Every structure is written in structure tokens, then in C-alpha cells.
Amino acid sequence: MLETVELSKSFKGKMVVDGVSLYLEKGESVGLIGPNGAGKSTTISMISSLLAPTHGDVRLNGKSVIQNPQIIRNVLGVVPQEIALYGELSAYENLMFFGRIYKLSKKELESKIQEVLEIVGLRDRQKELIKTFSGGMKRRINIAASLIHDPQIVIMDEPTVGIDPQSRNHILDIVRILNREKGTTVLYTSHYMEEVEQLCNRMYIMDHAKVIASGTKEELGRILSNEDTIILQLDAYDDALIHDIREMESVLQTEKTDEGLKLIVTKQSRILSDIVQRAEQHKVQLINMNVHKPSLEDVFLQLTGRTLRD
Ligand SMILES: Nc1ncnc2c1ncn2[C@@H]1O[C@H](COP(=O)(O)OP(=O)(O)OP(=O)(O)O)[C@@H](O)[C@H]1O
Ligand SMILES: [Mg+2]
Numbered sequence: 001m002l003e004t005v006e007l008s009k010s011f012k013g014k015m016v017v018d019g020v021s022l023y024l025e026k027g028e029s030v031g032l033i034g035p036n037g038a039g040k041s042t043t044i045s046m047i048s049s050l051l052a053p054t055h056g057d058v059r060l061n062g063k064s065v066i067q068n069p070q071i072i073r074n075v076l077g078v079v080p081q082e083i084a085l086y087g088e089l090s091a092y093e094n095l096m097f098f099g100r101i102y103k104l105s106k107k108e109l110e111s112k113i114q115e116v117l118e119i120v121g122l123r124d125r126q127k128e129l130i131k132t133f134s135g136g137m138k139r140r141i142n143i144a145a146s147l148i149h150d151p152q153i154v155i156m157d158e159p160t161v162g163i164d165p166q167s168r169n170h171i172l173d174i175v176r177i178l179n180r181e182k183g184t185t186v187l188y189t190s191h192y193m194e195e196v197e198q199l200c201n202r203m204y205i206m207d208h209a210k211v212i213a214s215g216t217k218e219e220l221g222r223i224l225s226n227e228d229t230i231i232l233q234l235d236a237y238d239d240a241l242i243h244d245i246r247e248m249e250s251v252l253q254t255e256k257t258d259e260g261l262k263l264i265v266t267k268q269s270r271i272l273s274d275i276v277q278r279a280e281q282h283k284v285q286l287i288n289m290n291v292h293k294p295s296l297e298d299v300f301l302q303l304t305g306r307t308l309r310d
Contacts, residue, residue, distance in 0.1 A: 001026045001185060002047070002153055007056035009042050017042050018209040019056070024153065029179040029186040031196030031203030035306060038206040040189050041081050044157050047187075048078045074102070077151035081158050083138050084145075087131035091122060091141050094130060095148060102149040109148075116144040120174055136167020143174055154178060155187040160195065175199050191308050193297045207304045217296060224294040224302055227252065228267050232275065233260040233288040241282040248274060253301050264294060264302050 003023035009016055017039040024030050034040050045051035047058050049069035058065040058072075065072045085094050092113060099109040117123040120140040130138060139159055146154060156175070160168045172195060178184040179199070190196050196203050197217055204214040213220060234241070237256065245263065246254050250271055253264040265271050272289065279286045294302070301307055 001061060003059050004043070004047060005057045005059065007043065007046055007058065008054050009039075009046060009051065010054045015209050017046070017053075020206070020209075020211050022204050022211065022214070024185050024187060026152075026185055027179075027183050028202065029175070029188065029200045031200035032187060032189045032206065033191070033193060033196050033203055033300070033308065034206035035191070035304065035308060039209045040206055041157055043206075044078065044155050044187075044189065047155065048072065048076055074149060075152050077146035077149065077154045079139075079143050079146045079154070079156040079159055081161075083135075083142050085130045085138060085141060088129065090127050090129055091117070091133070091144075092126040094141060095126075095145055098145040099148045104149070112148055112150070113144075116147045119147065119177060120144045121170060134164075134167065136163040136170065139163060139167065139171060140174070143171070147178075151184070153185040153187070155189070157189045158191065159188075160190065160192065172199060193295075193300065193308060197296060205300060205303065212303050213299070220296055220299050221294075223299050224264065226267055227264055227294055227298075227302070228291050229294045229298050230263040230265055230271070230275075231257075231260045231288075231290040231292075232263065232286065234279070235285040235287060237261065238282050238284045241278060241284050244278050244282070245275065253305065255301055255307055257307070260288070260290075262298075262301070264298055 001024055005021055007020045008018055020043055032040055042051065046053045049065055049072055053066065060072050060075065063071055095113045095116065096109065099112060104112060114123065117126055120143055122137060122140055130141065143159065159171050175186060175188060179186045188196065188199055202216050204211050213223065242254065242261065245251055250266040250268050251263055252266065255262045276286060297308065
């Protein structure tokens with residue numbers, strides 16, 4: 001339905017999106033995940049024809065959006081990363097303002113506003129001023145504004161950043177309603193792997209301007225099928241010990257996390273006893289050691305050398 005072909009953008013000679021090809025089939029929910037500065041928002045701006053690519057194309061049902069930007073405007077709703085609402089206007093007035101852009105009649109618009117307020121669960125708050133809303137409620141109105149013209153495709157750019165868990169769950173439910181009940185095609189951008197795992201059939205992982213992996217959860221999981229993740233809890237994070245662990249042949253990545261020192265290692269029998277021995281050598285006490293199958297977060301760490309939230 002929608003695809004990008006070798007989409008690229010450079011600012012002052014620096015490639016910030018580099019040959020990104022992705023596609024969305026009708027009715028799919030697809031994740032776009034990557035750390036700060038990966039190029040996600042820039043990709044979205046080019047898909048929605050707000051920004052001209054340096055190279056490449058965006059196609060809607062085979063037709064170039066770059067050559068005919070008007071073909072995507074009525075089909076696509078975008079929830080921007082930055083909230084774009086008028087604080088001095090009520091929720092209802094904001095939606096009226098955005099709806100007028102699509103030239104809906106007053107009557108159509110009136111019923112559409114009530115419908116989108118229902119989807120985002122804020123019908124009872126519509127008369128209140130946006131400036132009195134919480135961050136999560138503003139986000140939900142921002143989502144409502146993107147739905148006012150009944151788009152077939154919705155792109156959400158990190159809609160859950162910086163909001164409380166309750167509002168976050170509300171937003172995840174909105175995405176489910178749109179995709180599973182209304183059949184809307186969704187491109188969902190996030191820093192949170194667990195959100196993308198819950199909501200999306202497939203995902204693209206972006207890093208440093210490029211798509212570095214894509215596929216279903218199962219397909220991406222197979223990237224680390226011969227590896228294990230080990231979490232070490234130590235009484236002290238001794239640099240010399242961490243250095244020695246890093247130097248071990250089967251250790252592919254190390255990362256300090258809230259749970260402890262995380263290692264991604266190739267499966268082999270000696271690794272646990274090697275770690276115990278090194279800890280003893282450095283007089284560091286091992287409080288706990290936990291071996292498990294790598295998660296998608298671990299796949300991301302292995303591919304990029306970073307966690308999603310650093
Ligand atoms: N108008 C611009 N002029 C120059 N550089 C830009 C411009 N817009 C974006 N960039 C740069 O392009 C890179 C990608 O930015 P982009 O906003 O697409 O990343 P992102 O993946 O959305 O990150 P985040 O998760 O922080 O939102 C960044 O290095 C950014 O500084
Ligand atoms: Mg962004």
C-alpha cells in the first residue's frame with residue numbers, strides 16, 4: 001500500500017536518512033524503532049511529504065508521492081512527535097480547527113469530532129482548554145486530530161514519550177482499536193521495544209540513518225539464536241573485572257543495566273565458570289547470575305552496541 005524506495009535525506013552533506021526502503025501492507029501494524037537521532041522523524045516527514053527527499057521515492061499504491069504529494073494528504077494521518085495544539089482553545093475547538101483544513105462540512109465535522117473523541121476517550125472533556133490538560137491528554141487530542149479525516153494509514157511518532165503509565169496504556173489501546181477494529185494501517189515509532197512487540201506484526205530497526213534489520217519478532221529473534229544473555233549482579237562494578245569479561249572470546253556485548261551487568265555471549269560451556277573465576281581474581285562478589293534467551297532488546301543491543309534508552 002505504502003512504500004519507501006531507497007529514501008535518503010542529507011542536511012549540509014550529512015546523511016540523516018540513508019537508503020531506507022520499507023513497506024506497509026494494507027491493514028498491517030508496523031513498528032519503526034531506533035535510538036535518538038536514528039532518522040525516524042525525518043523518514044516520517046518525507047513519507048508525509050512535509051520534507052523533500054535528497055534521493056529516493058515514496059509510493060502509495062505504486063504512485064510516486066514525491067511527484068504527486070496531494071495523493072497522500074487525504075489518506076494519511078500523522079501524529080507528530082511534538083504536540084501541536086492551541087493551548088487557549090478547547091479540545092473541541094482544536095479539532096474543529098484541524099478538521100477545517102480537510103474541508104469537511106460543518107455537520108460532517110461535528111459528528112467526526114465526536115467519533116474521534118470517543119476513540120481517544122476524552123468526549124467528556126471536550127469543552128476544556130488544552131492548556132489545562134495533562135501531557136497524556138494532550139497526546140490523545142493530538143491523535144484525535146490526526147484521525148479527523150478518516151485516514152486509511154496513521155503514522156505515530158513516539159506517542160508515548162514522557163507520559164504516565166496510565167495514559168500510555170490508553171494510547172496503546174487506541175492503536176489497537178484503530179488497527180484491529182477499524183482496519184487502519186499503522187506505522188508506530190517508539191523507543192520502547194515492548195510496545196512495538198505488543199502492537200506490531202513486523203518492525204524495522206533504524207540506527208545511524210539506516211535500516212539495520214527488519215522482520216517479525218520471530219525473524220529478528222533468530223538473529224541471536226546461538227547466543228545467551230547473562231545478567232550478573234556484582235557487589236561492585238570493578239572496571240578491571242569488566243574489562244576482563246569484555247575480553248573473553250565468547251562475550252559479544254556488555255552493558256550496565258538496572259538489573260545488573262548484561263552480557264550477550266555465544267553459547268558455550270565454560271563461560272559461567274570463567275566469569276566466577278575472574279570475579280574471584282578481582283575480589284568482586286557475585287551476588288546473582290541469571291542466564292536466559294536473548295530478548296528483542298538484546299537483539300538491538302547486539303546490532304547497535306547500545307540500548308534503546310541511552
Ligand atoms: N532540519 C534539520 N537540519 C539539520 N539536521 C537535522 C534536521 N532535522 C533533523 N536533523 C538531524 O537528523 C538526524 C536524525 O534526526 P531525526 O529527528 O530524524 O531522528 P529520530 O530518529 O526521530 O530521533 P528521536 O528519537 O530523537 O526523535 C539527527 O542527527 C538530527 O540532528
Ligand atoms: Mg524523532
